[in-house]
Amino acid sequence: MRFFACLLLSVQLLGGWMYTTIVTANITLIADPKVLSIPITNTDEPLVNLTEQTEIAYGPSPEIPNNTEYTYLRKSVYEKFRNAQLLLPKGLHFCLYEGYRSIALQKMIFDKQYANVKTRHPDWTVAQLFAETTKLVSPVINADGSHNIPPHSTGGALDVYLLDDSGKAVDMGIHPKDWMQDVDGVLSLTASEMISATAKMNRSIMSHALTTVGFVNYPTEYWHWSYGDRYWAYMTHHPHTLYGQYKM
Numbered sequence: 001m002r003f004f005a006c007l008l009l010s011v012q013l014l015g016g017w018m019y020t021t022i023v024t025a026n027i028t029l030i031a032d033p034k035v036l037s038i039p040i041t042n043t044d045e046p047l048v049n050l051t052e053q054t055e056i057a058y059g060p061s062p063e064i065p066n067n068t069e070y071t072y073l074r075k076s077v078y079e080k081f082r083n084a085q086l087l088l089p090k091g092l093h094f095c096l097y098e099g100y101r102s103i104a105l106q107k108m109i110f111d112k113q114y115a116n117v118k119t120r121h122p123d124w125t126v127a128q129l130f131a132e133t134t135k136l137v138s139p140v141i142n143a144d145g146s147h148n149i150p151p152h153s154t155g156g157a158l159d160v161y162l163l164d165d166s167g168k169a170v171d172m173g174i175h176p177k178d179w180m181q182d183v184d185g186v187l188s189l190t191a192s193e194m195i196s197a198t199a200k201m202n203r204s205i206m207s208h209a210l211t212t213v214g215f216v217n218y219p220t221e222y223w224h225w226s227y228g229d230r231y232w233a234y235m236t237h238h239p240h241t242l243y244g245q246y247k248m
């Protein structure tokens with residue numbers, strides 16, 4: 001116990017970036033060549049708009065005002081999401097932060113985060129800045145210049161947090177809307193040790209429900225889950241994706 005207390009103290013003293021670097025050392029990042037080598041298979045499975053249902057809540061327009069696309073998910077993804085919600089303890093509910101995201105919005109977010117990281121680490125190489133940015137945002141153009149298919153552009157990815165019965169967000173360590181303020185990703189890491197015991201418990205409850213129905217988490221963001229995209233295929237040893245880019 002004393003060892004772990006000392007370890008935690010040392011880790012806190014190391015600072016956010018060092019902590020994240022240590023924890024993410026064993027995480028496969030979303031733009032890793034191993035993930036990008038997964039062949040894309042697409043289907044014509046339609047999207048479901050959460051504004052046309054009442055079972056799963058959704059938050060306000062994320063990232064930009066008047067975003068009308070973030071409430072869309074592939075039909076199977078929506079059904080899994082609904083089934084996962086049935087597994088939550090009484091008094092807790094999902095709230096979708098963001099589902100579908102266009103390539104144009106993805107590029108805007110990536111560029112903004114890249115600039116944030118560069119401001120914080122002006123001496124880093126382009127490769128370092130790119131890798132650090134991909135801890136929280138999937139690129140539109142890969143490091144080798146090829147086009148990427150970001151998870152949210154497939155309709156298979158969703159960002160989610162928990163609400164209580166009154167519709168208030170519960171403590172999850174950091175609200176997804178504040179992700180850009182967590183520049184080093186310390187609080188966003190699913191396994192973060194820098195959050196309260198309550199937040200850890202809420203993350204664990206959410207993870208259990210979503211994992212049970214077949215979603216895969218991106219371990220640098222507790223709120224990001226997907227089914228049928230490249231990261232899902234890589235983590236579940238599926239030979240190809242179920243979804244490619246969906247064009248609205």
Ligand SMILES: [Zn+2]
Nearest residue numbers: 157158159224
């Ligand atoms: Zn996401």
